[in-house]
Structure formats: C-alpha cells, structure tokens
Amino acid sequence: MHEIPFEEILQRLLDLKANRVLIQTPEGLKGEAQALADFLERNGIEAIISGDINYGACDPADTEAKRLGCGALIHLGHSYMALHLEVPTLFVPAFAKVDVVPALERNIEEIKKLGKKIALVTTTQHIHQLERARTFLEENGFEVLVGKGDSRVSWPGQVLGCNFSAARVNADGVLFIGAGYFHPIGLAISTRKPTLAVNPYSGDAIWMDKEAERLIRKRWAQIAKAMDAERFGVITSTKKGQLRLAEAKRVVKLLREHGKYAKLIAMNHISYPALEGFDFDAYVVVACPRVPIDDYENWRKPVLTPREVEILLGLRDDYEFDEILGVERKEDEPPGISVKGL
Numbered sequence: 001m002h003e004i005p006f007e008e009i010l011q012r013l014l015d016l017k018a019n020r021v022l023i024q025t026p027e028g029l030k031g032e033a034q035a036l037a038d039f040l041e042r043n044g045i046e047a048i049i050s051g052d053i054n055y056g057a058c059d060p061a062d063t064e065a066k067r068l069g070c071g072a073l074i075h076l077g078h079s080y081m082a083l084h085l086e087v088p089t090l091f092v093p094a095f096a097k098v099d100v101v102p103a104l105e106r107n108i109e110e111i112k113k114l115g116k117k118i119a120l121v122t123t124t125q126h127i128h129q130l131e132r133a134r135t136f137l138e139e140n141g142f143e144v145l146v147g148k149g150d151s152r153v154s155w156p157g158q159v160l161g162c163n164f165s166a167a168r169v170n171a172d173g174v175l176f177i178g179a180g181y182f183h184p185i186g187l188a189i190s191t192r193k194p195t196l197a198v199n200p201y202s203g204d205a206i207w208m209d210k211e212a213e214r215l216i217r218k219r220w221a222q223i224a225k226a227m228d229a230e231r232f233g234v235i236t237s238t239k240k241g242q243l244r245l246a247e248a249k250r251v252v253k254l255l256r257e258h259g260k261y262a263k264l265i266a267m268n269h270i271s272y273p274a275l276e277g278f279d280f281d282a283y284v285v286v287a288c289p290r291v292p293i294d295d296y297e298n299w300r301k302p303v304l305t306p307r308e309v310e311i312l313l314g315l316r317d318d319y320e321f322d323e324i325l326g327v328e329r330k331e332d333e334p335p336g337i338s339v340k341g342l
C-alpha cells in the first residue's frame, strides 16, 4: 500500500471550497482511490472515481471533472506538471518506501567509474530520498549535481520518460536511481554521457550505454522499414500533456515537402488496432515517446518519432531521443497543486 495523505487532501479541498471532486488513479492505486472516496464522503465531499486508465500527469481528467460539475480534480500517483488546467487539480504522487542508500553502498565501485562529478536523477517514486542519496555520495567523495529541470517536472533531479531536462548539467556521467529501463536508456541517449542505473529494489546496477546502442539499432531498423513508405499517418494526442499539434503539423509539412502523402490524425489512446482500416504505409507518433519506442512490436506498420522522420528524410544523421519540454502556466488558469504528504 502507498501512503496517500488523506487529511492534507481534505484540507486542500476545503480551502478550494470544492464540495464535489473527481478522483483519477493509475492501475496500481485503485484501492487507495476507493478508500479516499469513502473518506471524503464521510467528511461531506461528494467523490466520483474515474474508471479510465491513467498513465501519467500528462493526462489529467480536468475537462471531465469540469463536465461533471466538480470543483477540483484529484490526480493520484503522479507529481505536478505545469499544464493548462480547467479546474484546480491536486497532484498526489505515490512515494516508494524502499531505502535507496543500501543499493548505492553495494554499487559504490561501479558508481566511481562515472567520474568525480555526477548528475544525480530519479523518478517521482524515489525523489523524497534524493537528498539522502546526495549526502551519501558526497560523503564518498563525489561532486553531485542535481539539475533543476524545466516546468514539466516538479522537483530538481526528477526525470520523466519524456523529459530529461534535470540531467542537463555539466557532469562526467549520470547516476539514475530507479527501476526499469525506459528512463535510463532515454537519459543515456539524451545526455550522451555514461549512464549507470541503480535499482533500489533489486540492488543491481546496470550500465545503459549498451542498452542505448541496442535501442538505437532497433530504431534504425524501424526507419529502414519506413524507407519505401509513401503514405504517412501523423498522430497527435488529445491528452493535455502530450498534445503537440504544432510539432505534428511541422512533421506533416516536412513529409509533404519531400513528396510524401501525409495526414494528421488525432487520438486519445494511441494503439495500432484502432488504426486498422486506414490506408497508410507508416505512422509518426507525435505524443508520448513511449508509444513508438516501447510498443512498436504491436504495430503492423513502421512507427516513428518526429526526430526519426528527419533521419528518414535525410535531414539529420545523429539519433536523438524524442522529448517533450515543459510549458508555462498562464496566470488566469486554475492552479495545479502539488500535494506532497512528506
């Protein structure tokens, strides 16, 4: 179970004078969402639970909350992201309870191979332990740099699968604390620096350079598969934090300038089965980079990122990871509120 700060959420809702709320949750926090709804209703606030699957802070259900007449949205499981919101939104991250220092201790000799000056980054789940990690590393003689990142992230040192701005510091190498490959591979490609991923659950450390090379080889294979394609579907997302319409239109224009047929497609949940029946030879996903990179094996047509289209058209030859940069909130918009519960 994750600890959700019920009392702090209640206080924030009372401050906002919200007497009806929509609760949005990722798959793993459904039980907590239901318990929170019970708690809020015991305290006089009507709570509706969203049954739609949520994958990130990039997809807040603020429009749905407004349509349901809710005074606020509670977005569980992800940290605050600056977005243009329609109702006040409480972003409530879920922090992991695992201690990160034992895994660092165990891998100190590997970490030394990064050099003296290291960029330290992690995901939301472990961000509350970043200072502990920094202190441990400094006591072991490292100069630790924790980048601020742009407005897409909530905390210095935080990375997302689509944003590595916090790693752009003048370091010899990058130390990532967390599980899974997607973030550290993206870090290795984006920073072009030696990247070591230390997993606090298993205690293992993995160098990402080979993994990054392997991924880039697979992406070149996708680009090669799209070489003969004449008809492109360019997909933009309608999810608030993935909507990159200007970039999608730029890709359409580029393809047309190079003699290709290109059409803009808007989708909410992007998956290949929904596209069956359209007459395209290849697709470009201008949304979450995880879709073309993590999910391409489920697509029967080649699927590329915008940067890969530039390679396909001969406009660049170096491989670049597809990142989404932060936006600045406008003054007159409802706020996004970070509920830390620390």
Ligand code: SF4
Pocket (backbone or CB within 6 Å): 055, 056, 057, 058, 059, 160, 161, 162, 163, 241, 242, 287, 288, 289, 290, 324
């Ligand atoms: S766009 Fe993708 S990687 Fe970025 S926050 Fe959303 S789900 Fe995560």
